[in-house]
Amino acid sequence: MSEPDKKETTSVFNKNVSRRDVLKAAGIGGVGVLIGASGIGGALALADVLPTSQKKENTNAVVPFYGKHQAGIATEVQNHIYFAAFDVTAEDRNELIQLFKEWTKAAAAMTEGKSVGDPANNKYLPPDDTGEAAGLNASNLTITFGVGPTLFTKNNKDRFGLQKKQPDELKELPKFPLDSLEEQWTGGDLCIQACSDDLQVAFHAVRNLARIARGKAVLRWAQAGFQRTKQASPKKETPRNLFGFKDGTVNPNVKNSAEMNQYVWVQPGDGPDWLVNGTYLVVRRIQMFIEVWDRTTLKEQENTFGRYRDSGAYLGQKNEFDPPDFEKKDENGEYYIPMTAHVRVAHGDGKQKILRRSYSYADGIDAKTGTFDAGLLFISFQRSISKQFIPIQKRLSQMDELNEYIVHRGSAVFACLPGVKKGGYIGETLFS
Amino acid sequence: MKRYKLPVILFLSSSLLFSCSQSNESSTTEPAKKETAKESSQVDLNQISTDYRTFAIAEIDEFVKKTEEFANAVIAGDVEKAKELYAPARMHYERSEPIAEAFAELDPKIDAREGDVPDAEWGGYHRIEKGLWVENTTKGYEKYAEQLIKDVKLLRAKVETVDVTPDLLITGAVDLLNEVSTSKVTGEEDRYSHTDLYDFVANVEGAEKIYELMSPALKEKDEALAKEIEQRFQAVYALLDKYKKGDGYISYTELTKDQVKELSQSINELAEPLSKLGVVLEG
Numbered sequence: 001m002s003e004p005d006k007k008e009t010t011s012v013f014n015k016n017v018s019r020r021d022v023l024k025a026a027g028i029g030g031v032g033v034l035i036g037a038s039g040i041g042g043a044l045a046l047a048d049v050l051p052t053s054q055k056k057e058n059t060n061a062v063v064p065f066y067g068k069h070q071a072g073i074a075t076e077v078q079n080h081i082y083f084a085a086f087d088v089t090a091e092d093r094n095e096l097i098q099l100f101k102e103w104t105k106a107a108a109a110m111t112e113g114k115s116v117g118d119p120a121n122n123k124y125l126p127p128d129d130t131g132e133a134a135g136l137n138a139s140n141l142t143i144t145f146g147v148g149p150t151l152f153t154k155n156n157k158d159r160f161g162l163q164k165k166q167p168d169e170l171k172e173l174p175k176f177p178l179d180s181l182e183e184q185w186t187g188g189d190l191c192i193q194a195c196s197d198d199l200q201v202a203f204h205a206v207r208n209l210a211r212i213a214r215g216k217a218v219l220r221w222a223q224a225g226f227q228r229t230k231q232a233s234p235k236k237e238t239p240r241n242l243f244g245f246k247d248g249t250v251n252p253n254v255k256n257s258a259e260m261n262q263y264v265w266v267q268p269g270d271g272p273d274w275l276v277n278g279t280y281l282v283v284r285r286i287q288m289f290i291e292v293w294d295r296t297t298l299k300e301q302e303n304t305f306g307r308y309r310d311s312g313a314y315l316g317q318k319n320e321f322d323p324p325d326f327e328k329k330d331e332n333g334e335y336y337i338p339m340t341a342h343v344r345v346a347h348g349d350g351k352q353k354i355l356r357r358s359y360s361y362a363d364g365i366d367a368k369t370g371t372f373d374a375g376l377l378f379i380s381f382q383r384s385i386s387k388q389f390i391p392i393q394k395r396l397s398q399m400d401e402l403n404e405y406i407v408h409r410g411s412a413v414f415a416c417l418p419g420v421k422k423g424g425y426i427g428e429t430l431f432s
Numbered sequence: 433m434k435r436y437k438l439p440v441i442l443f444l445s446s447s448l449l450f451s452c453s454q455s456n457e458s459s460t461t462e463p464a465k466k467e468t469a470k471e472s473s474q475v476d477l478n479q480i481s482t483d484y485r486t487f488a489i490a491e492i493d494e495f496v497k498k499t500e501e502f503a504n505a506v507i508a509g510d511v512e513k514a515k516e517l518y519a520p521a522r523m524h525y526e527r528s529e530p531i532a533e534a535f536a537e538l539d540p541k542i543d544a545r546e547g548d549v550p551d552a553e554w555g556g557y558h559r560i561e562k563g564l565w566v567e568n569t570t571k572g573y574e575k576y577a578e579q580l581i582k583d584v585k586l587l588r589a590k591v592e593t594v595d596v597t598p599d600l601l602i603t604g605a606v607d608l609l610n611e612v613s614t615s616k617v618t619g620e621e622d623r624y625s626h627t628d629l630y631d632f633v634a635n636v637e638g639a640e641k642i643y644e645l646m647s648p649a650l651k652e653k654d655e656a657l658a659k660e661i662e663q664r665f666q667a668v669y670a671l672l673d674k675y676k677k678g679d680g681y682i683s684y685t686e687l688t689k690d691q692v693k694e695l696s697q698s699i700n701e702l703a704e705p706l707s708k709l710g711v712v713l714e715g
Contacts, residue, residue: 089697122711122713124711125707126707126710211704214700214704215664215701215704215705218697218701
């Protein structure tokens with residue numbers, strides 16, 4: 001969440017105390033050392049000195065669900081993702097609205113670490129909540145909803161009276177060279193991105209939402225993803241992808257609202273008003289030929305990315321966050337960063353920026369070849385697909401040296417709805 | 433074949449409280465009270481259980497009859513006739529499954545698939561199915577046909593002892609659909625004859641029968657849920673109707689992957705609200 005929003009949500013959720021507030025309220029700064037030393041147990045123990053009205057939330061890793069924007073976009077990246085695309089089977093607009101209302105209610109509960117529906121008190125009924133997250137905290141669960149182009153029009157049909165609301169930006173991506181898309185990983189009328197520091201919590205969220213949708217929407221495809229956990233990288237170093245490289249270092253600063261408004265959040269005048277404060281999501285399931293990569297020399301690997309594997313620095317630079325110098329040449333007069341290096345092609349003229357929030361995936365083996373089916377669940381958020389994502393991907397698909405080692409198997413675009421206040425429902429601006 | 437969890441439930445006492453009926457007269461039931469009970473907006477669950485029992489026993493009577501015809505065709509060496517009678521006969525068993533399959537020692541004898549039991553013990557419908565469709569013969573299968581007749585008759589005798597309770601019905605309705613979504617939909621049930629759609633339809637019909645009996649009680653409690661269930665039944669039947677052929681159904685192998693998926697999803701969409709039938713009971 002960007003700073004101004006944080007204020008907003010804090011005023012709505014006055015129970016929502018930050019750790020610093022906890023320290024202040026406790027009035028014993030020295031305990032901070034104890035927290036550092038003893039981890040979560042210490043934090044919880046500290047919370048016990050607070051009046052009961054204040055101690056319920058936030059110590060349990062809760063990201064506020066309600067707000068100006070949906071959570072899970074500017075939120076600090078969690079350890080795991082479970083992403084699901086749905087096809088809507090309901091034919092009635094009211095059913096669709098009902099689905100979003102029920103989803104909103106369930107999502108709000110789960111992101112607070114609560115279970116869905118009513119407690120199980122009739123033994124002759126299946127319980128409302130599926131149960132596997134019972135006793136677990138929210139683990140920073142965020143649930144982000146999006147609507148795909150086919151929700152508006154499919155086979156030239158205006159499905160729910162939404163056709164006139166379809167943004168020009170929201171349409172199937174053009175076919176890029178080397179795309180090898182498979183039906184089973186492509187498209188969707190709706191999407192749910194559940195991110196959490198615990199995979200079981202993330203899966204539980206999608207599972208329960210899919211269950212609620214039964215009869216109104218069916219799963220089209222789903223993919224779990226991971227990155228190194230915060231526990232494994234206490235210094236929160238840039239995650240490495242499955243090629244062993246640090247990538248995706250250049251992102252808009254999620255804490256800078258001006259930058260977020262420029263690159264991520266849809267602004268008034270961009271298109272239909274219902275999407276203001278929402279954003280566009282592009283997801284690509286990119287299979288990586290890791291066996292091939294692993295028999296590639298280090299020099300070739302580094303030239304392919306344009307970075308040093310070890311430090312993550314750009315070729316010709318020392319440290320990871322040193323800016324790149326695309327003009328710099330070595331003693332032989334060769335560019336340090338080759339013309340076809342991934343970082344150079346992705347950077348282009350530097351005008352397009354997107355917020356990347358990708359995860360690695362590992363899905364057993366590719367039945368056809370016997371190799372790993374592993375790669376990247378690429379996810380990016382941007383204010384405009386045509387002005388940001390497409391130019392970047394066009395360049396990459398034509399020139400990127402990395403194309404030797406990857407193939408795009410899946411693709412979908414969604415408009416991520418704006419956030420809602422408590423009492424509202426996700427999608428209300430679209431349906432009103 | 434199913435996992436044998438029902439017998440435990442079967443012999444539970446039926447002293448379940450029906451939440452709408454708080455008057456004293458509701459605990460002991462005489463069939464004569466059925467009409468008045470309905471009028472006074474109290475649906476008598478014990479009567480429903482009795483009605484279901486009657487239905488199931490009639491189905492099993494029919495099953496015995498049709499199995500005898502099938503088995504006699506096998507014994508007479510009439511391959512074509514036996515093939516024709518195979519799937520329709522089984523439907524009576526599948527339709528009344530919550531009761532028919534409740535006997536843990538009989539169900540495998542009648543309905544085990546290859547590999548479910550040691551080969552030396554394997555008999556019943558699917559063993560004969562393999563002879564008919566894989567070897568195209570009845571030769572050597574006469575003994576299985578004879579045994580099958582004995583087993584279904586024994587089943588008929590045992591069914592008399594079943595105590596049908598409301599919660600058996602509630603569990604049974606969803607179990608019927610779960611059977612479809614775990615084994616019928618994959619085409620594993622009738623893997624040689626590919627007549628899975630017959631079993632599929634019969635399971636759905638069996639679930640629908642239970643729903644029909646329960647629906648007055650459900651409508652009192654939750655009209656919207658009842659409506660939803662009815663719509664979903666219609667949706668499933670609309671799909672199944674597409675695969676009708678003559679008096680029966682097309683071979684399961686003729687279905688495309690997408691059609692199988694569509695059927696599977698429609699069953700799940702029906703089973704979800706149907707699993708809430710239990711709102712008529714207080715737990």
